[in-house]
Amino acid sequence: MCGIVGYVGNGSAREIIIDGLKKLEYRGYDSSGIAFDAGGKIEIRKCQGRISNLEAILSKETIDAHTGIGHTRWATHGAPSDVNAHPHANSDGSIAIVHNGILENYIEIKEWLAKDYEITFKSETDSEVIAHLIGIYYDGNLEDAVFKAIDRMRGAYALCVVAKDEPDKIVAVRKDAPLIAGIGHGCNFIASDIPALLKYVREIYLIENNETVVVTADNIKIYNADRQEVKRDVFHVNWDADAAEKDGYSHFMLKEIHEQPKGIYETLHRRIDENGEIVLDGIKMTKSDIENFNKVYIVACGTAYHAGLVGKSAIEKMAHIPVEVEVASEFRYRDPFVDDKTLFIAISQSGETLDTLAALREAKRKGARVLSVVNVVGSSVARESDDVFYTWAGPEIAVASTKAYTTQLMCMYIIALYMGRTKGTIDEAYYKEFINELALIPDKLEKVLADEPKIEELAKQLYRNEHVFFIGRGPDAGVSYEGSLKLKEISYINSFAIAAGELKHGTIALIEQDTVVVALATQDRLFEKMLSNIQEVKARGAYVIGLAKEGNADIEKQADKTIYIPQCIDEITPLLSVVPLQMLAYYIAKLRGCDIDKPKNLAKSVTVE
Numbered sequence: 001m002c003g004i005v006g007y008v009g010n011g012s013a014r015e016i017i018i019d020g021l022k023k024l025e026y027r028g029y030d031s032s033g034i035a036f037d038a039g040g041k042i043e044i045r046k047c048q049g050r051i052s053n054l055e056a057i058l059s060k061e062t063i064d065a066h067t068g069i070g071h072t073r074w075a076t077h078g079a080p081s082d083v084n085a086h087p088h089a090n091s092d093g094s095i096a097i098v099h100n101g102i103l104e105n106y107i108e109i110k111e112w113l114a115k116d117y118e119i120t121f122k123s124e125t126d127s128e129v130i131a132h133l134i135g136i137y138y139d140g141n142l143e144d145a146v147f148k149a150i151d152r153m154r155g156a157y158a159l160c161v162v163a164k165d166e167p168d169k170i171v172a173v174r175k176d177a178p179l180i181a182g183i184g185h186g187c188n189f190i191a192s193d194i195p196a197l198l199k200y201v202r203e204i205y206l207i208e209n210n211e212t213v214v215v216t217a218d219n220i221k222i223y224n225a226d227r228q229e230v231k232r233d234v235f236h237v238n239w240d241a242d243a244a245e246k247d248g249y250s251h252f253m254l255k256e257i258h259e260q261p262k263g264i265y266e267t268l269h270r271r272i273d274e275n276g277e278i279v280l281d282g283i284k285m286t287k288s289d290i291e292n293f294n295k296v297y298i299v300a301c302g303t304a305y306h307a308g309l310v311g312k313s314a315i316e317k318m319a320h321i322p323v324e325v326e327v328a329s330e331f332r333y334r335d336p337f338v339d340d341k342t343l344f345i346a347i348s349q350s351g352e353t354l355d356t357l358a359a360l361r362e363a364k365r366k367g368a369r370v371l372s373v374v375n376v377v378g379s380s381v382a383r384e385s386d387d388v389f390y391t392w393a394g395p396e397i398a399v400a401s402t403k404a405y406t407t408q409l410m411c412m413y414i415i416a417l418y419m420g421r422t423k424g425t426i427d428e429a430y431y432k433e434f435i436n437e438l439a440l441i442p443d444k445l446e447k448v449l450a451d452e453p454k455i456e457e458l459a460k461q462l463y464r465n466e467h468v469f470f471i472g473r474g475p476d477a478g479v480s481y482e483g484s485l486k487l488k489e490i491s492y493i494n495s496f497a498i499a500a501g502e503l504k505h506g507t508i509a510l511i512e513q514d515t516v517v518v519a520l521a522t523q524d525r526l527f528e529k530m531l532s533n534i535q536e537v538k539a540r541g542a543y544v545i546g547l548a549k550e551g552n553a554d555i556e557k558q559a560d561k562t563i564y565i566p567q568c569i570d571e572i573t574p575l576l577s578v579v580p581l582q583m584l585a586y587y588i589a590k591l592r593g594c595d596i597d598k599p600k601n602l603a604k605s606v607t608v609e
């Protein structure tokens with residue numbers, strides 16, 4: 001995700017900012033840049049790629065700047081490129097900004113600036129609009145101009161601004177995106193994240209939502225939304241640098257598990273307008289395209305494939321189209337039946353998985369329309385698709401995928417709803433109820449996460465086992481596969497998942513005294529069937545962990561331990577039920593002393609066959 005670092009003082013702004021940006025590299029980015037005061041003007045250097053590319057540019061010149069702002073960009077609006085990289089400036093270069101987040105009403109402001117001020121824009125970003133907006137309000141006082149600009153801005157952002165005529169000042173704003181100010185000696189800092197500043201300061205101010213901060217070398221002033229100055233206690237950071245990168249979590253995987261309510265919220269709200277209507281900006285698929293499809297293939301690998309299994313049920317139910325889900329490595333060599341009436345959906349976090357990319361190319365060659373569900377903007381899968389539906393998980397660092405999966409699920413529900421609505425196969429009442437249920441998920445997920453201590457206790461009881469089975473029916477079967485994959489990839493426990501009704505056709509032979517079985521029973525209509533399956537394994541001595549919705553306490557009569565998720569409609573339980581399984585895998589792996597973020601034999605992005 002994007003990162004911000006700013007500095008005002010007597011030191012070398014360039015060195016300090018580059019150093020800070022490097023500390024944010026772990027977050028993922030595709031370009032970087034810096035704006036600095038160059039004595040009467042603002043200079044900007046920026047480029048696509050690694051920070052080392054930026055350093056190579058900067059190394060060719062002598063820069064003696066004492067004020068500056070820097071940025072690492074993770075593309076959202078506009079592909080990764082030199083011109084879309086931050087900082088952005090207004091037309092005469094007197095204002096420069098760096099921006100994390102999204103300016104939601106940028107089109108409206110952009111059109112207004114173009115019409116009334118004849119402003120032309122260099123980049124495809126929403127962020128550039130902010131530089132111009134502040135520029136037209138600027139009248140000698142940067143904070144006043146920023147206050148006026150933010151009154152017109154809608155969205156979630158952290159914003160950092162410098163002005164040519166006030167070379168010793170940075171003004172920054174926090175609106176639903178992290179921002180901190182670092183307290184130095186004869187210098188001060190601003191940043192999106194603590195690790196960026198740890199080499200220089202340990203005393204910081206945590207900037208709160210809707211606050212504006214004015215940073216000079218000897219002062220940091222914080223203003224609330226009413227422009228009143230507020231006092232803030234100093235926060236002393238005592239984490240080491242490694243812990244700071246993980247926001248204090250012991251592993252990226254745990255951090256990413258906890259980021260799921262936010263990722264799910266973002267993924268939904270980017271696609272739903274204030275009237276609850278789905279908006280598919282940038283997706284060109286028309287009503288007649290949707291009506292023309294007679295078949296859908298969902299193709300992916302690993303966790304993304306498991307998201308596809310849930311997507312299949314949703315699309316078939318809502319859009320009444322047959323859906324096949326297949327692992328990409330099989331699809332590509334199978335000569336599948338694909339033509340111009342086929343919708344091919346590729347799901348990939350990285351967008352670089354070779355098998356998925358090859359399957360996509362094969363489907364395209366045969367005439368399919370390709371829609372991809374991708375996390376990394378500008379990745380190969382995204383670039384080669386006809387349409388892209390981005391997940392808003394943010395960079396996923398841990399090899400074990402967590403927040404990518406739940407945001408992929410959210411995309412699949414939105415796609416299914418959209419197709420059903422367009423074809424008229426779901427009615428208004430169903431659509432509205434479903435959207436409302438999806439909107440409640442982030443809060444419900446917080447409740448699930450609050451059960452973490454209970455899951456940790458359970459892990460203590462289970463971590464010495466060498467075999468764990470996962471069973472479930474309907475959407476729970478898909479989540480069982482995902483829970484099992486999580487466990488095996490990070491704890492190296494031999495784990496197996498199977499549709500619960502299929503157990504009796506062979507696999508039940510492996511169940512013996514004390515075999516651990518995790519039984520997902522979140523589907524109301526299949527609850528009693530699952531209770532019977534639990535009885536079957538109990539009769540053979542299994543130790544059963546049941547997972548059910550709150551209120552379905554009958555499961556306690558069968559299971560040895562029960563984990564509950566909040567009530568929700570059956571179709572969307574995977575958004576909740578996978579999370580205890582992710583936490584269980586995490587704590588088991590931790591107790592087994594495994595290298596959780598980088599499990600053996602695995603890579604984050606699999607670009608080989």
Ligand code: M6R
Pocket residue numbers: 301302303304347348349350351352353356399400401402485489602604605606
């Ligand atoms: O980047 P992708 O989503 O295409 O990656 C697909 C799989 O390699 C990935 O989901 C893998 O299974 C994860 N390690 C699972 O946690």
